[in-house]
Each structure stands twice: as structure tokens, then as C-alpha cells.
Amino acid sequence: xxxxxxxVGYDVVVIGAGFAGLVAARELVKDGFDVVxxxxxxxxxxxxxxxxxxxxxxxxxATFVGPTQDAVLTLAKELDCxxxxxxxxxxxxxxxxxxxxxxRGTIPxxxxxxxxxxxxxxxxxERLGRNIDITKPWTASRAARLDGxxxxxxxRSVGASSSxxxxxxxxxxxxxxxxxxxVSMLHAVxxxxxxxxxxxxxxxxxxxxxxxxxxxxxxxxDKMAAELGDRVRLNAIVSRVEWSDDAVAVTSSGGVVEGRRxxxxxxxxxxxxxxxxxxxxxxxxQLAQRWPQGALSKAYAAYSRPFWRDQHLSGQALSDQGPxxxxxxxxxxxxxxxxxxxxxxxRGFDALTPEHRRQTALAGFAALFGPDxxxxxxxxxxxxxxxxxxxxxxxxxxxPGAWTEFGPLLRQPAGPLHWAGTETADEWTGFxxxxxxxxxxxxxxxxxxxxx
Amino acid sequence: xxxxxxxVGYDVVVIGAGFAGLVAARELVKDGFDVVxxxxxxxxxxxxxxxxxxxxxxxxxATFVGPTQDAVLTLAKELDCxxxxxxxxxxxxxxxxxxxxxxRGTIPxxxxxxxxxxxxxxxxxERLGRNIDITKPWTASRAARLDGxxxxxxxRSVGASSSxxxxxxxxxxxxxxxxxxxVSMLHAVxxxxxxxxxxxxxxxxxxxxxxxxxxxxxxxxDKMAAELGDRVRLNAIVSRVEWSDDAVAVTSSGGVVEGRRxxxxxxxxxxxxxxxxxxxxxxxxQLAQRWPQGALSKAYAAYSRPFWRDQHLSGQALSDQGPxxxxxxxxxxxxxxxxxxxxxxxRGFDALTPEHRRQTALAGFAALFGPDxxxxxxxxxxxxxxxxxxxxxxxxxxxPGAWTEFGPLLRQPAGPLHWAGTETADEWTGFxxxxxxxxxxxxxxxxxxxxx
Numbered sequence: 002x003x004x005x006x007x008x009v010g011y012d013v014v015v016i017g018a019g020f021a022g023l024v025a026a027r028e029l030v031k032d033g034f035d036v037v038x039x040x041x042x043x044x045x046x047x048x049x050x051x052x053x054x055x056x057x058x059x060x061x062x063a064t065f066v067g068p069t070q071d072a073v074l075t076l077a078k079e080l081d082c083x084x085x086x087x088x089x090x091x092x093x094x095x096x097x098x099x100x101x102x103x104x105r106g107t108i109p110x111x112x113x114x115x116x117x118x119x120x121x122x123x124x125x126x127e128r129l130g131r132n133i134d135i136t137k138p139w140t141a142s143r144a145a146r147l148d149g150x151x152x153x154x155x156x157r158s159v160g161a162s163s164s165x166x167x168x169x170x171x172x173x174x175x176x177x178x179x180x181x182x183x184v185s186m187l188h189a190v191x192x193x194x195x196x197x198x199x200x201x202x203x204x205x206x207x208x209x210x211x212x213x214x215x216x217x218x219x220x221x222x223d224k225m226a227a228e229l230g231d232r233v234r235l236n237a238i239v240s241r242v243e244w245s246d247d248a249v250a251v252t253s254s255g256g257v258v259e260g261r262r263x264x265x266x267x268x269x270x271x272x273x274x275x276x277x278x279x280x281x282x283x284x285x286x287q288l289a290q291r292w293p294q295g296a297l298s299k300a301y302a303a304y305s306r307p308f309w310r311d312q313h314l315s316g317q318a319l320s321d322q323g324p325x326x327x328x329x330x331x332x333x334x335x336x337x338x339x340x341x342x343x344x345x346x347x348r349g350f351d352a353l354t355p356e357h358r359r360q361t362a363l364a365g366f367a368a369l370f371g372p373d374x375x376x377x378x379x380x381x382x383x384x385x386x387x388x389x390x391x392x393x394x395x396x397x398x399x400x401p402g403a404w405t406e407f408g409p410l411l412r413q414p415a416g417p418l419h420w421a422g423t424e425t426a427d428e429w430t431g432f433x434x435x436x437x438x439x440x441x442x443x444x445x446x447x448x449x450x451x452x453x
Numbered sequence: 454x455x456x457x458x459x460x461v462g463y464d465v466v467v468i469g470a471g472f473a474g475l476v477a478a479r480e481l482v483k484d485g486f487d488v489v490x491x492x493x494x495x496x497x498x499x500x501x502x503x504x505x506x507x508x509x510x511x512x513x514x515a516t517f518v519g520p521t522q523d524a525v526l527t528l529a530k531e532l533d534c535x536x537x538x539x540x541x542x543x544x545x546x547x548x549x550x551x552x553x554x555x556x557r558g559t560i561p562x563x564x565x566x567x568x569x570x571x572x573x574x575x576x577x578x579e580r581l582g583r584n585i586d587i588t589k590p591w592t593a594s595r596a597a598r599l600d601g602x603x604x605x606x607x608x609r610s611v612g613a614s615s616s617x618x619x620x621x622x623x624x625x626x627x628x629x630x631x632x633x634x635x636v637s638m639l640h641a642v643x644x645x646x647x648x649x650x651x652x653x654x655x656x657x658x659x660x661x662x663x664x665x666x667x668x669x670x671x672x673x674x675d676k677m678a679a680e681l682g683d684r685v686r687l688n689a690i691v692s693r694v695e696w697s698d699d700a701v702a703v704t705s706s707g708g709v710v711e712g713r714r715x716x717x718x719x720x721x722x723x724x725x726x727x728x729x730x731x732x733x734x735x736x737x738x739q740l741a742q743r744w745p746q747g748a749l750s751k752a753y754a755a756y757s758r759p760f761w762r763d764q765h766l767s768g769q770a771l772s773d774q775g776p777x778x779x780x781x782x783x784x785x786x787x788x789x790x791x792x793x794x795x796x797x798x799x800r801g802f803d804a805l806t807p808e809h810r811r812q813t814a815l816a817g818f819a820a821l822f823g824p825d826x827x828x829x830x831x832x833x834x835x836x837x838x839x840x841x842x843x844x845x846x847x848x849x850x851x852x853p854g855a856w857t858e859f860g861p862l863l864r865q866p867a868g869p870l871h872w873a874g875t876e877t878a879d880e881w882t883g884f885x886x887x888x889x890x891x892x893x894x895x896x897x898x899x900x901x902x903x904x905x
Binding site: 145146148149150151153154157158179180181182183184270273274276277278280282283284286287290291293294295296347348351352384386387388389392393400401402403405406 | 600601603605606610635722730736739742745746804838839840841853855858
């Protein structure tokens, strides 16, 4: 960057108007700084996106919140975004080894032996987390060993039963949009610990699926964007960041903006799409290549009523036969439209035609909730991995080796460049809550530097 | 893409003027097709790049060739590019656990026990490869198990000695520019088998380092480019590929070109930098995120004479203490300038200032070849991972899970889009030879379709 651009322009250029970027901008504006937010999409919210189905708001991306997620809960309260408990009266269903059965609680009772085994696996995963500092997992004495294998490899090495392995595969799919063999065991152990344990991470009552927003999660982003006003620029796809010690120049499809600092509030994998000049130390580039996003899809079907409730079913289900592998009931009430949400394995689903996707998802719902599920009044799905801009989700599926080699750089500022995004959070990494706290952390860091 | 562009323009648009892209273009031109090659850099050759040091051509990237690499050897012969044997008279050196000793052969004799252990590891790695079909490694009965852990995790699981593990780490660094914990064990086993075994891959005499080109490797690319003439367009960074069943429109910084088919002759990781519309099936995008490039640097020092030859040293050395960890003598003769080539661990090297990099590399040479090595007449280094355009090298360091889940897509055409590059080759994947054969394969596939 030519030296005559130093100090001109904004105090801070934020790249990405997901939760992390908007929160960072909001905090900095509160502190009196001059901020601009560049967003490549034509909307704010990032991996939070709300639309309607049968007149009911439904979340294509981030949906649920739960206890201890204080960063996002406090933000939502400030912005008057209300939650309600996720429906969970009645029995859950499991489709397993060709049969559908009902169960209660988070982990289905497969067989006395199967239950013992998954209990052992859960205990071992959490025990491995005890000596790991989630803020710097690479320092743990067993870090290299745990990072040298995948969750799948570890499950084999401890002789997990096929049922336990299949349950953990479902956990990996819904959590990271990836298979157990993709994900470093160190990442898995750290991620579970950052979410307060497997129960906290997977439960509805008392866990991360306890509540959802009847008006959707994107309203939170929309309200932050409304506060920020014309500081937020949509359709501004950033292609280049030039930097010196005390200035940045950010080129997007909307032109060039200059500032004193930049916050890149985007997933590590997407840092690759931005040409940074002068280049950062090699480790940053290697990190971006080794922190891939997973892929997860979602299908929603709306019915005139939540008919499964009549059969004392919660609408929650688990299936070992994809592509629909987890469901929830997100209906607004007993009498209005009944809405089933299905998490869908993107492999073998995203590539289908829209009509074929619909048939496949509805067949999955019907296998669990009966033939009535095949005739919804409305249907929609969303394939995050198939998006053209910033594809993938729900979060990073970090492979073996990456944390121990490149973890120290994950959020370490490089010159005037700072990093945010849920992947960089200590607690609730990968969740809405992590996105919010990462934006707060980056804003605080930048504010301290700009004031000094 | 609008339908009125179908069939207009070139028969084939090749993206990337590395060896794979140039070979593909050359074959297609020979067959009478109309071809254009778009290259983002201001030169051809990709990861092959030759410059001069003390008047002697030196290769910043791909350097060596050896027996069974028939694709590249035949091509070089056709283009009158001559090889000569890599210098290997005298003793090799090893710097290990703080001491420098001499040895002969490829694998140093550490101690009788150490030698036994590395022999056992080599035997086990090659035995695991026996049942793997290198063209489709995901079909092997043990594929999921091998792909579920890393080379590092596997070495721990079989109780490899610390010397064996350190030697394999050196092998991983020079081969993939990555650590053993980064690389899937299935990838490691398949890669070694594709190179004809560990001895063939690592040896000088009878192996992949047997010969080099006194005029450098880039001359091969330059001669192909000269044949192709103005069909090769430099400084054309491709940003977008639109496609329909029988046509492509490729947008680069040099404008839009249209064709019937495209060959993307770039590393899988760099497929991410190109916006493909309509989007490909999700697996292609996931593959690109899970096939990262490693990072490896090179340092060259030129002396008035190859003084180490006077002490009956081959110039070949191995060190367990980086950043210079492997050296070769690439001097043109006994009396001319003496040239030492050092492979350098990019971590902790690339980020240094140029002067500090020089000091560090020369100290590494001096630790092996004595204080005379600290005073070269010329010095240069190259950090492939720190390049702004298409950074990384020497080849992909494929993490656990990727081959079994996404391997089938590695070179499977998607509509009119074909894939080339050494990462897509069956034999000598990751070497110059694999690049050449991948270009031939892609050209043959495209020619067959265009003729049908």
C-alpha cells in the first residue's frame, strides 16, 4: 500500500456481516469509532438466515440457543428478540437398523450393551478434555497424540461398538457437517469441552437446543444492521486487502475503502478467497487451507397441524438411514401449522433436482412420522454447501494436525488485521454464541489498540 | 450461461500453464483442436521455475527425475532437454541428535536397533500398500481404517521409535511440505505405492532423484509454450467458469473466453479460487477444501568450487535440526561454481527477513559442510508457501477422511469440466511425471468426447 493512504478513511473495516462482524461493528460504534462493514451477500446474518414457510418464520441456518450461551442470549434480549422452548413433550423416535422405536432423552436406549458402550465413549471423550485448555489446546501434554488421529480413528482404536460409531457419526454430521474420519480427535475433544460437554451440546432441555426464536435468528442480525445503518454495505465481495503497520486498504466489488485496522469476520477457510498483500506469514495461509467448512443441509415441511403431537410424539427423531438424520418440531403451537425441521446429510442430497430433494426429504419424514408426512402444505430446503458465495457450514471440520501446527495463529492478529468468527471463539465455538463472543473480543482488541 | 454462447470460441479452454496444462494443450493441438491456455502468473511452468545463480541454472521448484518416470522423460527427450546424473560420489552426511556423521545410501545407519526399526516401518508401509489400487484407493478393504488416522498417528500406534518417527517426519516434509500428523495414512501408503515404493521415491541412484536437468526444468515448459505460441495467455487470473452441458465461458483478468470444454490443470486446493456457475455437486467443493497444498522452501548457495568434494563428500545430507533438513550437490562440475541445494522447512523460515533467511540457511549448510559454507559467492531462496498467487507446494498433503469420502471425484469430469494436475495422476502423483501423465489423460478424455 502506498504510504499516503495511512490513517485516511475509517477507523475499522469489518469484513463479513454475520453475527461476529455485526457485533464487532456495533461494539466499536458504541465506543465512538468510525466503522464500515463489507458483506459479499445481499443480506446480513451469514450462516443465520430466516425465511417463512406456511407463514411461519423458519431458520435455514443457525436456529437454537441454550443455557450458558450468555453472549448471544444477552444480545438477543437487548434487541428484544424473544425465545421460546423447543417443543419436547412426548416420545422421541429412533430409526435404527431398519426399525422405528420411541425413546426419551437425548441418547436413545439401543440395547443395554449399546447404552453401556456409548456411555463409556462419552465418558472417555470428556475425560480426554479434562487436561485440555480450550484457549490453547496445542499445549496439552497429549495434544500431538490426539491431533494425530481422527475421531473415527480414535473410536476404532478404543473398540467402540458399531452402534456407538454410528451415533458418533450422526453427532459429527449435525455438529460439523463432516464424517468422524475427517475431524481431528483433538478438535472433537476441544469442541465438546467448549460446548460444556456432550450432554450440554446435544440436549434439548438444559442443552444447546433448549430454545429457539419464533421470529427466527436473522432478526438479531437485521436489528444490528438497522442500528449500523449505511455503515453496512451489501454485495461488496472483498477480493484484496493491502496493509501496512497502521493502515489497511480493502478492495471489494463495491470499490476500495481504507482504514486503520481490519477485522476479518469470516470462516478461516474463506480467508483463502482474499488476496492479502504483502502476504502474511506462511502459517496463516496453511491454516486457511487446513480449517475446512463442513456441509449440512436442512429441509422443512409444513402441515396444517402438528399431527405427530396427537400420537404423543415430540417431533424429535434420529435416524441411521439418511439423508434426513435428525428432526425437530418447530411448530408455532398446537393448532397452527405443524412444522418439521430435518437436518439432512448433504452427500447424495444436494446434487439432486429440487423435486427429487423434496421427495427424498419427505420420505425421510414419513419413515418416522407416518404417511401423513408425505403430503405437506409447503416444503423447502437449503443446501449450505451448494451456495456460490462462502459455501459450507455449519462450522469448520478441523482435520488432524491443524490445531497443533497452526492453532496458535487462529486469532492472532497479523499487523493491523484481526480475526473474528465463531471458529475463533473459546466457548461455544461453532455456535451463534461463539460468533457473538468472537466479535466482542475482536472489537475490544482493536479498540484498545486504537486508543493507545 | 446464455444458450447463444454454446459452441462459440475455442474447442478447449485450459486453465493453468503448469506442466499438466501445457501437455494437455500440446496434445490437443496435435490432434487438430483449437485451444487457449490461461495462466495467472507472468510465466509458464507452475511449480517448475528456473533461475540462475552464479551463472548456473537452478530450479526453485521441481528439479529431479528418475527411472520409471517415462511420461516426463519421453517429453523431455522430444523437446531436447537433457538430463545428467545427480552427483553422488563420496559419503553422505547426517546431522542427528546433535552430531554430524557420514553414511552411504538413502537411509542412514543410525544404530543397529534404529536401522531395524526403520526397516520394519518401511516394510509395514509397503505391505499396507499391497492391497490398495492406486487408481481407486477408497475401495480397499482397509481403506476407511487407514484413512481414519494420520501417518503420525499410525507411527505411534505401531510403536515406531523416535528415530523412525523423526525420519518419517523428514520424509513427510520433503514429500508433501507437511507433518506426519497432517497426512492421512491412506494417502501416505497410496502415494508411496504410486512412486514405486519408499526406496524408489527417496533414492538418488535408481530413484526419483537420480537425474536433473543442467538447464533446469522450466525449459521443458518454455519449449511447450513456444510451440503453442499465442495460444498461451499470461497474467490471466481466472475468477469464474460458467458452464452448460456443451459449453464453457471462462472469465479471467484478461477477459472472457468461450469454449466447448475446459481443463482445470491446477491443484485441487486452488479450485476454490474459481467461482463455478452453476455450482458443482457439493462433493467437489468439499474436496477442494480437503486437499490442501503443503509448504516447502528451498535455499541455494553458490561457492567458487564444490569444496566438499575435496573431502569426499557427496553434498547429500539429512538433518534432524531445521530449517535446512536435506541437501544436494547440483554443481555443474568439479571446477566451476559449487552449488548446494537445501530443502528448507517453511515454518519459522518463510516469515524471516531476507537477510535472516540467508543467515539461517547458510548456518544450516555450515553445520554440515563446515565454516566455508557460510561464505558463498551468491545465495538465493524461494518460499513457495509465501507466494501471493497459487501459494504452496510441493504437492497436496491430503488429511484423513478425504480420500474415502471425496477421492472418487478427484478427476471425475463435471459436465464439460475436466481436471488435470499432478495431484490427479495415478503414477508418480505429486511429481513432474504425474503432471505430464495427468495432462495426457485429460487431453485424451476431452479429444474422445469432442470427436464423438
